[in-house]
Amino acid sequence: MPKETFFNLPEEKRRRIIDAAINEFANYSFYKSSINRIVERAQIAKGSFYQYFSGKKDLYKHIIDLVGERKLDYFGDFINNLDSLEFFQLLRELYVRGIKFTKENPKFQAIGENFIKTENEALKREIYGEASKRSDDFFEKILVMGREKGDINPNLDLKLTSFLLTKLNFAISDYLFENIDREGEVSMEDIYDELLPLVDKFIYILENGIGIRDKG
Amino acid sequence: MPKETFFNLPEEKRRRIIDAAINEFANYSFYKSSINRIVERAQIAKGSFYQYFSGKKDLYKHIIDLVGERKLDYFGDFINNLDSLEFFQLLRELYVRGIKFTKENPKFQAIGENFIKTENEALKREIYGEASKRSDDFFEKILVMGREKGDINPNLDLKLTSFLLTKLNFAISDYLFENIDREGEVSMEDIYDELLPLVDKFIYILENGIGIRDKG
């Protein structure tokens, strides 16, 4: 947690510091990020930084929290109405929202990715607690709902399947953005036009597998 | 490439250096790894190191090559007889061998994982060329074979599917080893006893998907 002094700061200054930090952690991992660069960019003295934060980790935690909150804002209302959709439509909606978030908040997304790649598992756990566990739990929850509705195979090992969905979640993001990176500005509509078919292909495979099957 | 002097070294010394490097890169990413620690562990003077290698990157490339060769040894003979197996059996065999490699060469596996996590994509590409592309290609190759044999759904987008298999490959490894980490020594047989059912579950999902399906 930042120190009290940080929250007493005039808003403009606080914003400068947060902006500088967001920029730094979007471009560098925790270890490669530099307080020197951050204070330079934020136009504050180094000593001042240590008046606001107890150290690098303190700031990093604060920024990661910020990303988490932003994501929650994005998915929040949706998450409270999970039971209204069929399982695979729900999944589709999740992916679509994920894509939208990434495009609208590229720096937040970059921070998240750098965080996930963090080499030190201990640091990761310290900062984000059992978040990946929580993510597994989320998928497990919607899987249970899907099973109850008869949308998915009732024989599945849900623990394993939710793990798989979590991993796939990242994989899909990677794939989609590897396949639409292009120069210049692109409208959100154009992105959807290209991405939605890919999302649907992913979901098709997830639903039906890649094996041959006798169609009815 | 190491300098000529390195290859002129007495074998014992060369081994010490390689061992120290393997150890370092298994425990630290490229950026966090330290030449100081390596020379200390290898019991050579720092100046000597720069007689053998042009720098850190030079050594790192050499070690990554080593890991690649070791893996190829493991899968080499198998890769030359791909067409003898049914697609999903082939996949199963691949996973099993992957598990075996990981258990028998934990440090090599760790080096590989640290490499994959490397933050700097440019460095990654410089060192390993288009290796991840090659991995995609490998799966695409066996997918094409699987389609020709009628083992898999002929309507699949193979590019997307091979990407998915590549990612899944890592995911499965993660899951398996998260779920068997235990204290002390365990025999390879015990590991198989636990892991093989998990592998089979993964492959079942991959083949059939997680959706409900009318059984024949």
Added chain:
DNA sequence: ATATAATATGACTATAAGGTCATATGACTA
């Protein structure tokens, strides 16, 4: 024994990091 070439060495340089601290500033209070 002498000359030559290859290799070994660790003190040294330059650079950068995170973090500290005595001091300076400026705003509010009495």
Added chain:
DNA sequence: TAGTCATATGACCTTATAGTCATATTATAT
């Protein structure tokens, strides 16, 4: 006006790093 207190500052500290280089050592050839 004088005193108090929160905040601002940048020089400085320690501890790393990758990489260099003049010098010492050793092996080989004459």
